[in-house]
Amino acid sequence: MIRLEVRSTPSRLASALSPLAALLFTVAVAGLIFWALGKDPVRGLKVFLWEPLHGTRGLTELGLKATPLTLCALGLTVCFRSNVWNIGAEGQYLMGAIGGGGLALWFTNAGLDVGRWGFFPLLLLAGALAGAAWAAVVALLRDRFNASEILVSLMLVYVANLFLTWLVFGPWKDPKGFNFPQTTSFAAFTEVPRLVPGMRLHLGYPVALLLAVAVWVFMFRTHRGLQLQVGGPAPLAARYAGFSARAALWMVLLGSGALAGVAGAFEAAGPMGQLTPHVSMGYGFTAIIVAFVGRLHPLGAVLSSLLLAVFVIGGELAQSRIGLPAALSGIFQGVLLFSLLACDTLINHRVRWGGSRGR
Amino acid sequence: MTAPRLELSHVTKRFGDVVACDDVALSVQPGEIHAVLGENGAGKSTLMKVIYGALRPDAGEMRWNGEPVALQSPHQARELGIAMVFQHFSLFDTLTVAENVWLGQAPGRPLQAVREGIRRTGETYGLELDPERPVHVLSVGERQRVEIVRALLGEPRLLILDEPTSVLTPQAVERLFTTLRKLAATGCSILYISHKLDEIRALCHRCTVLRAGRVTGTCDPTRETNASLSRLMIGREPPRLTQRAPRPGEVALRVHDLHLPRPDRFGTSLAGIDLTVRTGEVVGIAGVSGNGQQELLAALSGEDPRADAGAVQLLGAPIGRKGASARRKLGLHFVPEERLGRGAVPTLTLAANLLLTRHEALRRLGFIDRRALRSQAEGIIGRFRVATSGPAAVARSLSGGNLQKYIVGREIDAVPRVLIVAQPTWGVDVGASAQIRAELLALADAGCAVLVVSEDLDELFEISDRMYVIARGRLSPSIDTHQATVEQIGEWMSGLWPAPAAEVIP
Amino acid sequence: MNDLALLLAATLSAGTPLALAGLGLCINERAGVVNLGAEGMMLVSAVTGFAVAFHTGSDLLGFAAGAAAGALVAAGFGFLVIWLNTNQYATGLAVSLFGGGISAFAGIDYVGRQLTERLEHAVPGLSRIPFLGPALFRQHALAYGAMAAALAIAAFFYRTRAGLVLRAVGESPDAAHALGYPVRRIRLAAVALGGALCGLSGAYLSVIYTPLWVEGMVAGRGWIALALTTFASWRPGRVLLGAYLFGGVTMLQFRLQAQGVQLPSEFLGMLPYLSTVVVLVLISRNPLRIRLDMPASLGKPFFPGT
Numbered sequence A: 001m002i003r004l005e006v007r008s009t010p011s012r013l014a015s016a017l018s019p020l021a022a023l024l025f026t027v028a029v030a031g032l033i034f035w036a037l038g039k040d041p042v043r044g045l046k047v048f049l050w051e052p053l054h055g056t057r058g059l060t061e062l063g064l065k066a067t068p069l070t071l072c073a074l075g076l077t078v079c080f081r082s083n084v085w086n087i088g089a090e091g092q093y094l095m096g097a098i099g100g101g102g103l104a105l106w107f108t109n110a111g112l113d114v115g116r117w118g119f120f121p122l123l124l125l126a127g128a129l130a131g132a133a134w135a136a137v138v139a140l141l142r143d144r145f146n147a148s149e150i151l152v153s154l155m156l157v158y159v160a161n162l163f164l165t166w167l168v169f170g171p172w173k174d175p176k177g178f179n180f181p182q183t184t185s186f187a188a189f190t191e192v193p194r195l196v197p198g199m200r201l202h203l204g205y206p207v208a209l210l211l212a213v214a215v216w217v218f219m220f221r222t223h224r225g226l227q228l229q230v231g232g233p234a235p236l237a238a239r240y241a242g243f244s245a246r247a248a249l250w251m252v253l254l255g256s257g258a259l260a261g262v263a264g265a266f267e268a269a270g271p272m273g274q275l276t277p278h279v280s281m282g283y284g285f286t287a288i289i290v291a292f293v294g295r296l297h298p299l300g301a302v303l304s305s306l307l308l309a310v311f312v313i314g315g316e317l318a319q320s321r322i323g324l325p326a327a328l329s330g331i332f333q334g335v336l337l338f339s340l341l342a343c344d345t346l347i348n349h350r351v352r353w354g355g356s357r358g359r
Numbered sequence B: 001m002t003a004p005r006l007e008l009s010h011v012t013k014r015f016g017d018v019v020a021c022d023d024v025a026l027s028v029q030p031g032e033i034h035a036v037l038g039e040n041g042a043g044k045s046t047l048m049k050v051i052y053g054a055l056r057p058d059a060g061e062m063r064w065n066g067e068p069v070a071l072q073s074p075h076q077a078r079e080l081g082i083a084m085v086f087q088h089f090s091l092f093d094t095l096t097v098a099e100n101v102w103l104g105q106a107p108g109r110p111l112q113a114v115r116e117g118i119r120r121t122g123e124t125y126g127l128e129l130d131p132e133r134p135v136h137v138l139s140v141g142e143r144q145r146v147e148i149v150r151a152l153l154g155e156p157r158l159l160i161l162d163e164p165t166s167v168l169t170p171q172a173v174e175r176l177f178t179t180l181r182k183l184a185a186t187g188c189s190i191l192y193i194s195h196k197l198d199e200i201r202a203l204c205h206r207c208t209v210l211r212a213g214r215v216t217g218t219c220d221p222t223r224e225t226n227a228s229l230s231r232l233m234i235g236r237e238p239p240r241l242t243q244r245a246p247r248p249g250e251v252a253l254r255v256h257d258l259h260l261p262r263p264d265r266f267g268t269s270l271a272g273i274d275l276t277v278r279t280g281e282v283v284g285i286a287g288v289s290g291n292g293q294q295e296l297l298a299a300l301s302g303e304d305p306r307a308d309a310g311a312v313q314l315l316g317a318p319i320g321r322k323g324a325s326a327r328r329k330l331g332l333h334f335v336p337e338e339r340l341g342r343g344a345v346p347t348l349t350l351a352a353n354l355l356l357t358r359h360e361a362l363r364r365l366g367f368i369d370r371r372a373l374r375s376q377a378e379g380i381i382g383r384f385r386v387a388t389s390g391p392a393a394v395a396r397s398l399s400g401g402n403l404q405k406y407i408v409g410r411e412i413d414a415v416p417r418v419l420i421v422a423q424p425t426w427g428v429d430v431g432a433s434a435q436i437r438a439e440l441l442a443l444a445d446a447g448c449a450v451l452v453v454s455e456d457l458d459e460l461f462e463i464s465d466r467m468y469v470i471a472r473g474r475l476s477p478s479i480d481t482h483q484a485t486v487e488q489i490g491e492w493m494s495g496l497w498p499a500p501a502a503e504v505i506p
Numbered sequence C: 001m002n003d004l005a006l007l008l009a010a011t012l013s014a015g016t017p018l019a020l021a022g023l024g025l026c027i028n029e030r031a032g033v034v035n036l037g038a039e040g041m042m043l044v045s046a047v048t049g050f051a052v053a054f055h056t057g058s059d060l061l062g063f064a065a066g067a068a069a070g071a072l073v074a075a076g077f078g079f080l081v082i083w084l085n086t087n088q089y090a091t092g093l094a095v096s097l098f099g100g101g102i103s104a105f106a107g108i109d110y111v112g113r114q115l116t117e118r119l120e121h122a123v124p125g126l127s128r129i130p131f132l133g134p135a136l137f138r139q140h141a142l143a144y145g146a147m148a149a150a151l152a153i154a155a156f157f158y159r160t161r162a163g164l165v166l167r168a169v170g171e172s173p174d175a176a177h178a179l180g181y182p183v184r185r186i187r188l189a190a191v192a193l194g195g196a197l198c199g200l201s202g203a204y205l206s207v208i209y210t211p212l213w214v215e216g217m218v219a220g221r222g223w224i225a226l227a228l229t230t231f232a233s234w235r236p237g238r239v240l241l242g243a244y245l246f247g248g249v250t251m252l253q254f255r256l257q258a259q260g261v262q263l264p265s266e267f268l269g270m271l272p273y274l275s276t277v278v279v280l281v282l283i284s285r286n287p288l289r290i291r292l293d294m295p296a297s298l299g300k301p302f303f304p305g306t
Helices: A012-036 A041-053 A055-081 A089-110 A116-145 A149-169 A204-221 A223-231 A235-241 A245-272 A283-293 A298-322 A328-348 B044-051 B074-080 B097-103 B111-125 B140-153 B170-185 B197-203 B226-234 B293-301 B324-329 B350-354 B370-383 B400-412 B430-445 B457-463 B486-493 C002-030 C038-056 C059-083 C088-106 C132-136 C141-159 C161-171 C173-178 C183-209 C221-231 C236-258 C265-269 C271-284 C287-293
Strands: A002-006 A349-353 B006-015 B018-028 B033-037 B059-064 B067-069 B082-085 B158-162 B189-194 B206-211 B214-219 B251-260 B270-278 B282-286 B312-314 B332-335 B418-422 B449-453 B466-471
Touching: A012 A041, A012 A328, A041 A055, A041 A298, A055 A089, A055 A204, A055 A223, A055 A245, A055 A283, A055 A298, A089 A116, A089 A149, A089 A245, A089 A283, A116 A149, A116 A245, A116 C271, A149 C221, A149 C265, A149 C271, A204 A223, A204 A245, A204 A298, A223 A235, A223 A245, A235 A245, A235 B324, A245 A283, A283 A298, A283 A328, A283 C088, A298 A328, A328 A349, A328 C059, A328 C088, B006 B044, B018 B033, B018 B044, B018 B206, B018 B214, B033 B044, B033 B170, B033 B197, B033 B226, B044 B158, B044 B189, B074 B082, B082 B140, B097 B111, B097 B140, B097 C161, B111 B140, B111 B170, B140 B158, B140 B170, B170 B189, B170 B197, B170 B486, B189 B197, B197 B226, B206 B226, B214 B226, B251 B293, B251 B449, B270 B293, B270 B449, B282 B430, B282 B457, B282 B486, B293 B332, B293 B418, B293 B449, B324 B332, B332 B400, B350 B370, B350 B400, B370 B400, B400 B418, B400 B430, B418 B430, B430 B449, B430 B457, B449 B457, B457 B486, B466 B486, C002 C038, C002 C132, C002 C141, C002 C161, C002 C183, C002 C221, C002 C236, C038 C059, C038 C088, C038 C183, C038 C221, C059 C088, C059 C183, C141 C161, C141 C183, C141 C236, C161 C173, C161 C183, C173 C183, C183 C221, C221 C236, C221 C271, C236 C265, C236 C271, C265 C271, C271 C287
Parallel strands: B033 B189, B033 B206, B082 B158, B158 B189, B282 B449, B282 B466, B332 B418, B418 B449
Antiparallel strands: A002 A349, B006 B018, B006 B059, B059 B067, B206 B214, B251 B270, B251 B312
């Protein structure tokens, strides 16, 4: 039987190695799965993990996928650290996409050309407001009625999804779109400015990186940021110190909602250029994994969103190149998170094998 | 000569690098009340868990009525006839008394038989209990009765009690002793764990003293003095505090007719609390835990700002509705009872923990000046002799005594006008206790008003100039410590104090 | 009249998977463990149950496989949170995400396949009673199984010593440990049993209710079941009632549609989720009540030993 002993101070070595160990374990499992499916594991892993990093196109696509992941995960990082379990980033993302996309659609239909740089801040604002509003419902119900933010935020994902479906099948459907569930293509000026000619990577990524630094400064260099982090692990200490739990709840939910909303707006007005039911690909859920793999640290989230972006793209490539379903990516993400959680135990605990009391 | 009921030899138990019990020997005769004496952290509780089968020793032998045994679990210990009453009760709040007792019995005994057993044992030993009441409505003393009845129903031949009197009034302690003497007379052996010298001398036949995991002596406590026992326990006589002459000044903290409905079903309502603390004096509040201490402290510290504004006054200003940080800004500081998780965040560094109550290192917009913070922490660590690797150590890496020194130091260092301290030395070793008490007295001498809420009567008699007693959410009148006796305070702790007279201090 | 009977029957049928999963989670949580992985476990079991029933032609084997798959995933979750003390919320989320991924992957070959026609179910004799027959007695055996399970679990909780021990572990694992109960094994058993019931629920969905496999077909029922346990104050009988209530809401949307209510289907589709939110709000309004009913150690890690 296994026995765990609590370390008095967390092991720095284990802290640094644990994500690496988790990644290695995941790669090993991935290799095994490829082998079990009758594919060459080396080729499989190459397609899955290496090819997404290949060339300008690969790298810019990586940044493109990492953009929504980073933005959503940043908000979740702050939420989880303060013990607010917002798992509905997906819903806030969708509302952001609806807000940003709706704005682009309105400007398009009105023929109101304000130019790329004129529209970009409006887009940012619309996404942030829509996402924050959706998260505000969670905050309100939690604050006023003590309703579990886990369940409410998740239920609102389904609601947001159905709302989007209704929009693109109904009032916002492109009248000339052959009855496809999608809006008219947005006018060119609404597009998020691109960074590399010919590639889809857009201004959203540098914005996300900048926000990551801002979140880091906020969390680790300001009193407000510290206050949020006390409430999570030690609510009684927060009460003792006089830090308001309600303020923390509202702040982290509105903040994470806004960040997820911005991600949605970027995606709708960026690579999509229109609203469809498929504006998300589950970024809001993957971001949960990103946040944990990034050790609930804003700069960690930047790195882990790149890693998870590799997984997402790798899944697509595995489908087109070696005929494996893209759902494989979801399995690898799950394995990564499991093994990371298990490895994290080693940071705060010493494992003793054998011995007496394993009950 | 019959074999001892229990005999331990060379018992050693390690936790990681810490040796909790080192080559311990212990022998208990049938019908003997045997004390295990030692200060906090001496290894008493670990040793008892070994005897009860909850921990397995790394080395050593245990004999039961002369036969060697190797216990695998508490179940097995209970089958042999070993029962234990825990210090932090192992009771289930939402279950009834009968269900709680039932869970401590061997399987196969029907609940109805347990109910009858509770009644019968209650009559025999004077431990009356209603089997159908849920535990969460019981007083602390009643809860202990549940524990004892649960232990006795198994008809034990050895009963272990871990610090059983820390939650009782002096009168209830007497009742407990009567029960234990009756029980010993039936031939049951009793292991009595305590660090209270008077009790051991009054109750026990023999005494084994532990210090830092090792046995430092075995003696007949009735023939020892407190001083000689103390030498065995801590290696020297207990440090004495110098007598001080209090010079009370103006009223710093005044509570007038404070009423507060209980915050939840498990809490206590406060009724008509009147309290004054002057600058330069140390005032104590005694009482058995769960009589409204938490609620009163929350109302004073500002964690519970529901009181009428005027019901709590700081230097004449009404603060009843202000929150904790607002009161702190006005000079009212508070050291809570729980160190880890309330007084300090376990996972944050000592430096970061300063920011819970201290804002000197904050700059514009709430930015943290990390250098200033670090040197502030270093200052407190140095001034209060906190043993730690430095300001970057996380709070949970410190021992209880050192963390308490740091937390008390953090608040004293803020130069408060009023300092409220809950259980200043609970679970703290003797050296650190003496230092913390001396710091509190020095603070009062420097003109601060100090209010100490404690369940440790000895401590209150040692440091306070005046005392109140809290019972069932009401506060007694105050009494000068040098006029008070333990018996009187004990009576007051059951809520029996003279009808509201004029305040002793005008 | 006949319409009402059909609506009642549909409600029972829609409530059954919620009841099974809710009862399983209730056992989990009574022992002090929150499993946010319910949705994932149900998805894994749904695809496992469907595949086994599809290949063997035996519903019973399908159920058994679904329950086994649920128990297996739950045991993995249990090992992580009970022995390695990983965060229960994070690990549960991981199970949900992982379950979604692996079920989608494993189920690819089964998308669009249909099980052979289910026979009409009927309780002999009783099903012919006018109104009551079609309303109550034409359900699959598992629907009655869910009711029996609720009774059995209630009896277990409140009438047996083992049930008392389970509640005691959820109330205070430290006290239970001090008395010598194997807290971790009891928790693991509760988690595995909860997983098995969630698994049964997933298999019922894919084998009986739909009966086909579609990616993500559990559609939030795992999460609604989690809400049910709070709604029911962790009491089995109330879990059952709550499940039928939600089943009724689900059916109401079809009913409203059939009656020509002028509301887009998407909005009707929101009903189960919105009503979950509303119910949560109503039930949680009084935090004191929740605190009194909630197993005290719920979601908290337990370290035996020192």
